[in-house]
Structures are given as structure tokens and as C-alpha cells.
Amino acid sequence: MQTLHTALSNTVPERVPELLASRPDRGWYLFADIDGTKFARDAKPEDRYDILSCFAAIQVGIHAQYPNMGHRRYLPTNELVENFFMFVNGEEIEIAGDGSANLSQLVGSEKAEGYRAKLGPQRDRLQELVSRSDSLPVLLEHCDLRTSNAMRCADGSTVIFDWDDALLAPAGYSLHAQFSGAARVYRALRAAPAAMAGTDNPIASDLAQVMAWATPLMKAGLLDERALRSAVPSAAVAGVMHYVLGFADYPPVVPDGSSTIARNITRRLDDLVMVLKMYEASVAPPADTIKQPTSPKVEPAKTSHWSKLAVTFTQTERESGDVASTKLDEAAELFGRNGTLIMENAFSTAHIERMREAYLSQYGSYLSSANHDDTLRVGDKRFMVTLAMNAPFDEPDFFAAKPIMPVVKRLLSDDAILGSYTCVTSLPGSKDQRMHKDHSALFPEAGEMALPPFAMTMIVPLVDLTEETGTTRLVPESHRISSSASKSMPHVDPHLTIGSAFLMDFRLSHRGLANRSLHPRPIVSMVYQRPWFRDYLNYDNQSPVDLADLDISKLSPEHAKLLSWL
CATH class of the missing domain: 2.60.120.620 (q2cbj1_9rhob like domain)
Structure with a gap:
């Protein structure tokens, strides 16, 4: 079995740092230096477009290598939801690391109780939502796809690094990192055309960025449009839950609510609350109910056929x-x-x-x-x-x-x-x-x-x-x-x-x-x-x-x- 880093370096060498040497048994990897510049945290849409396009190309390129990779897989959705609520409710979770923190120990008891009140009654609905991702193909997901983990090389190409948290998981698991959560992904993919009207519309901009990732996968036959609309938003939600659960591996701290860890967790939990509201209220109808914009009242008949x-x-x-x-x-x-x-x-x-x-x-x-x-x-x-x-x-x-x-x-x-x-x-x-x-006609008098x-x-x-x-x-x-x-x-x-x-x-x-x-x-x-x-x-x-x-x-x-x- 080849390791992930070896598979990436062998399969998509132009999109990841070059692997010079490794000792997988000890977790040692030596990568070549990259001549380039990291993307800014507040990257422009066109930069995110390049990052997501690059990520999709990596997923497509390495897909055939999965049988030869002994790599970690994602938690089944029922286990993901179970562990997520154990973390939120302050119960102990069996984890691989040295930490054993729960939500109260990381954001404070008062905030944790507030999230329990918001999320607890929505458990069945959250389970229903993330279960939709089970229909998606399992791809290599970065799971920490922040702009700071990508770089623009001197030749204009893009590379993505820091694959230590990667999993084999449903397509879309990593998208939340590019959109500050799953809500924007959900809104862009489930919105009706009318919601995208107007100049400089943020939903349309988000959709264009999501499509930068989705289009190569669809072209490769790994994703179709119906799955993109109905299931990928659920995978993004599952990715947020996985991200939050990752903090259970941190040592318990005495939170003051202002730490970076606390801010990251609360932002993602607020994002989940927002997604659940959209899902419950059905603000964005399913794909098969999206209607064509109203046509003019009087429309002449078609000819027999364009052929x-x-x-x-x-x-x-x-x-x-x-x-x-x-x-x-x-x-x-x-x-x-x-x-x-x-x-x-x-x-x-x-x-x-x-x-x-x-x-x-x-x-x-x-x-x-x-x-x-x-x-x-x-x-x-x-x-x-x-x-x-x-x-x-x-x-x-x-x-x-x-x-x-x-x-x-x-x-x-x-x-x-x-x-x-x-x-x-x-x-x-x-x-x-x-x-x-x-x-117009050049000679209207004719x-x-x-x-x-x-x-x-x-x-x-x-x-x-x-x-x-x-x-x-x-x-x-x-x-x-x-x-x-x-x-x-x-x-x-x-x-x-x-x-x-x-x-x-x-x-x-x-x-x-x-x-x-x-x-x-x-x-x-x-x-x-x-x-x-x-x-x-x-x-x-x-x-x-x-x-x-x-x-x-x-x-x-x-x-x-x-x-x-x-």
C-alpha cells in the first residue's frame, strides 16, 4: 500500500509539493520548497476559483489510486451525528489523540448550553440532512482546504499542501473551508434562479466558485447535476460537523470565549444553525421543483425542427x-x-x-x-x-x-x-x-x-x-x-x-x-x-x-x- 503523500506526488505532481524522501513508518516526509506565494486569507473569488479547480483536478487524478491506498475513511453519517452530539452535550468521546475536550470546555458552559438548546431539538433533522451525502461518491477530501494551505507558484499554477487531515469521504466534505461554513454552499446550490438576480450577487459568485470544483468532477463522471444540487450541500454540512469534532482532540482549557479555538467552533456552529433554518423552512426548493422564469405571454409557435x-x-x-x-x-x-x-x-x-x-x-x-x-x-x-x-x-x-x-x-x-x-x-x-x-438594416429603404x-x-x-x-x-x-x-x-x-x-x-x-x-x-x-x-x-x-x-x-x-x- 502506498501512502497518501506518495500517491499524490506520483499521480498529480504538478498540483502538490514534490515529495523528495519519506519514512512513513515514522511519519517523516521531506518536500521540495515551492517558489510561490500563499493565497491571502481574504482571497478574491478568482483565487478561490483556482484553488477549487486545482482541488478537483487532484481528486479526479488520484481517484484511480484509492484501492492502492491504505488511507483513513470518514465516519458513517449515523456515527458522525452520534459523536457530534456527544461532543456538544459534554459526553466523553473515544478519540485517537491525547485530548478529551468537550464543547463546554472549549467555548464556555453558557455558550455550550445555548448551542445545546438550538441544536438538540434538530438532531433528527440534522441526521436526515447529512444522510443525503451517503449517495455521493467517496473521494479524497482535504478536510482543511483553507486558502493558506494553497499557493500560487511563480509560473502561475496552483498547488495545495498540508494533507495531514485528509480523508476518503463524500464529495464536497472539504468545501466549507472555502466558504466559511456550509450555509453559503447550501444556499448557492439550492437557490432558485430568482435568488441570483441583480448585479454583484453574492449567491451567484458563490455558485461560480462551487462550479469551479464541481465541473471537473462532472466531466470525469464522478458527479452529476442532481447529486450536486441535492447531496453535495449535505456533504458540506457533514464536513462542518467533522471539523467541529476535530476540536475534541484538544486538551481541555479554561475558556474565556475569546480564544481562536472558541471563535472557530462558534462560527461553525452558528453556520450549522443557519443551514438547519434554511433546510427546515425550505427557502430553496429541490432541484426538480425549480421553475423556468416566466416566458412572455405571447410566443409564436416553433417550426418543425432546427435540423x-x-x-x-x-x-x-x-x-x-x-x-x-x-x-x-x-x-x-x-x-x-x-x-x-x-x-x-x-x-x-x-x-x-x-x-x-x-x-x-x-x-x-x-x-x-x-x-x-x-x-x-x-x-x-x-x-x-x-x-x-x-x-x-x-x-x-x-x-x-x-x-x-x-x-x-x-x-x-x-x-x-x-x-x-x-x-x-x-x-x-x-x-x-x-x-x-x-x-439594423444598412439600407432600410430597400x-x-x-x-x-x-x-x-x-x-x-x-x-x-x-x-x-x-x-x-x-x-x-x-x-x-x-x-x-x-x-x-x-x-x-x-x-x-x-x-x-x-x-x-x-x-x-x-x-x-x-x-x-x-x-x-x-x-x-x-x-x-x-x-x-x-x-x-x-x-x-x-x-x-x-x-x-x-x-x-x-x-x-x-x-x-x-x-x-x-
Whole structure:
């Protein structure tokens, strides 16, 4: 059996201190020094995002090693609750250490009696709540995941150390340390979308941080969304109880109520009281009762199916860009008639997954409802950020994808340029956008004449577009009529898997739909346009393309031409 420290060092060496030597029989471990800086106690949300992302990566990476690790496991929930109330009630607990303290001896008799009065009648409810965590997968839990136990290295990466208290426990056991308890975790995961409305909403910010941890686990198949909503808050509560019980291993002291130990215990007990109030009052409904925000009273009927607007590229076409002429003809006809075109298999799944991870890593600080000076708010909890053309967003296979550029050139000519390169993210709980067009008609006096497109937006979803995550509602054939005239026209709601993309004429009526999931919904938006057109409407806060990190001289002439206007 390998020890935990050995398993960590062998499996995820880039995320933990390097183990140089060890004597496990004596508990001696020698680690390499880390060139970096500890995170501050009052770390910013983006720092916590990195810590939680790193922690999840460690959990995923080491998961396969559990059978080879002789490591401690958590107390079953019934024993956890039993021991917790023995500690609160002043009874002796059998523990491994030298201490034998109870709550009265650590916070004072008066405070202890107050907590007994608050928690005692709630014992059955607390048992019911934490028992929900029994359905979760058992993962490696740090159990002391404070910001001071993580460090930002000189190369920008994050490492987590001090694994001495780690356990194999239900997923989410350690979250409380990043959120000063379980109440914020419970509130974020159980809140209805309406509770996340407004600018700089703390619940939405907490949810984004929780999702930084949860998303890698869900991607690895270790967690699903229903378990995340219904059971992970319970694991966070169990983690708080485990944390409080850890103080039973301390020697009894004469408390004055002001010691660090007393403050830590009372804060966590107050947190448990708050969670129990939320649980009892059912402030946040279960996941399956969360309703979609109310839709407009009058909504036109859908068309038969979005697939009638789609072409599908073969793998050869995707990799070579040699698209069959008949398919180009079909694509041009569909786009010209409908003002939109859905393109399936435009990218590989692995390619989009890599782009999503890069976006979440580079732009994690934007995944809250706060206002940012360098973004444009484009609806409720929905913002647009310009993507810096650094790795991997500087890859021509993404901003000038091989199967897509023949379609773009057919519709806009060989002189088409890349007019903007952004990402629009709809945060969890965001509401429906209003129906709109990205730009008004250039020649309104032309009426419904079949004028060719002057610009088109390509949308590349970085997550699957489903009923829950939401999608972009499209109104086919609305690109040649006014906004008011298109209100009564049928629409389509394309539900697409990653790897698909779609084009929209700049004059098409469309709206982003509500995001009812727990995940941000990032969609990359690339606007291709004729070389004489400029968008002066949407970029007051930011530039349409960010070339600061791009060496254009390294691009081929074909790709450099797309950016030649900048």
C-alpha cells in the first residue's frame, strides 16, 4: 500500500509539493520548497476559483489510486451525528489523540448550553440532512482546504499542501473551508434562479466558485447535476460537523470565549444553525421543483425542427476543409433563405473541451454578476468579453475553422475579415434576453429586397445547449424584415452538442434563453464581415478583437488577411 503523500506526488505532481524522501513508518516526509506565494486569507473569488479547480483536478487524478491506498475513511453519517452530539452535550468521546475536550470546555458552559438548546431539538433533522451525502461518491477530501494551505507558484499554477487531515469521504466534505461554513454552499446550490438576480450577487459568485470544483468532477463522471444540487450541500454540512469534532482532540482549557479555538467552533456552529433554518423552512426548493422564469405571454409557435436548417460536415471535411461543392451550395441556399445555418461536426469534441477549459481558466474572474469595466452586459447576468488572441484562442483551426471558412467566403467573398472575437457567457439563473437584431438594416429603404449579408455571427458553444442550459432562439427568415414584423414569426431553439456551430445573419432576430442549469453557458462569438463594414454599436467598453498577445507575422497570409484591418 502506498501512502497518501506518495500517491499524490506520483499521480498529480504538478498540483502538490514534490515529495523528495519519506519514512512513513515514522511519519517523516521531506518536500521540495515551492517558489510561490500563499493565497491571502481574504482571497478574491478568482483565487478561490483556482484553488477549487486545482482541488478537483487532484481528486479526479488520484481517484484511480484509492484501492492502492491504505488511507483513513470518514465516519458513517449515523456515527458522525452520534459523536457530534456527544461532543456538544459534554459526553466523553473515544478519540485517537491525547485530548478529551468537550464543547463546554472549549467555548464556555453558557455558550455550550445555548448551542445545546438550538441544536438538540434538530438532531433528527440534522441526521436526515447529512444522510443525503451517503449517495455521493467517496473521494479524497482535504478536510482543511483553507486558502493558506494553497499557493500560487511563480509560473502561475496552483498547488495545495498540508494533507495531514485528509480523508476518503463524500464529495464536497472539504468545501466549507472555502466558504466559511456550509450555509453559503447550501444556499448557492439550492437557490432558485430568482435568488441570483441583480448585479454583484453574492449567491451567484458563490455558485461560480462551487462550479469551479464541481465541473471537473462532472466531466470525469464522478458527479452529476442532481447529486450536486441535492447531496453535495449535505456533504458540506457533514464536513462542518467533522471539523467541529476535530476540536475534541484538544486538551481541555479554561475558556474565556475569546480564544481562536472558541471563535472557530462558534462560527461553525452558528453556520450549522443557519443551514438547519434554511433546510427546515425550505427557502430553496429541490432541484426538480425549480421553475423556468416566466416566458412572455405571447410566443409564436416553433417550426418543425432546427435540423432543417443544418448541414453536417464529414470528418474528412472537418480536418481538411475540402467541403463538397454540393454541400457548399446547400449551405449557401439555407443561409440565404433563412438567415441562419447550423453546422454539425464543425469541430471535434476534444477541441471544444480544450477551449472551454482554457476559457474557464483564463476568464474565471468574470463568472460572477459583478460589473466589469472591460465587458459589455448584454442582458440579465449575461456579459460579453473580448477574447485575447493568446493560446489557445490564437489557433487558426478555431478562429478560421477549415470546414467553415469555405462557407463564409461563399457568403461574404474571399475578402471577408474577422470583425470581432468575443465570448458571451450566460450565468446560472440568467433570464431570457429580449428579442433583438445585432445590427439594423444598412439600407432600410430597400424594404424586403434580397440584399446579400454584410456581416454574420458564428456561434461556437463551449457547452452542450439543452433545455436546462438554454440556447439561442432563432427566427428563420427574419433577416429581411423589421423587428416588429418578425415578432409573430415561428422560431427554433437548437439544442446542440459541443462541436456544432451556427451562423446568423447580422440582421436576424434572435434571443438568448434563460440558463436554468448550475453551469455558466459560454458561447464564443466570431463576426465575419465584408472589409468595408465596421460595427460602431457594440464596442464602447472594449475592442472587438484583442491582438496584444498575437504575432501576426507567424500566421499564414490567408489567416493574417482576416485581421489585416486592425
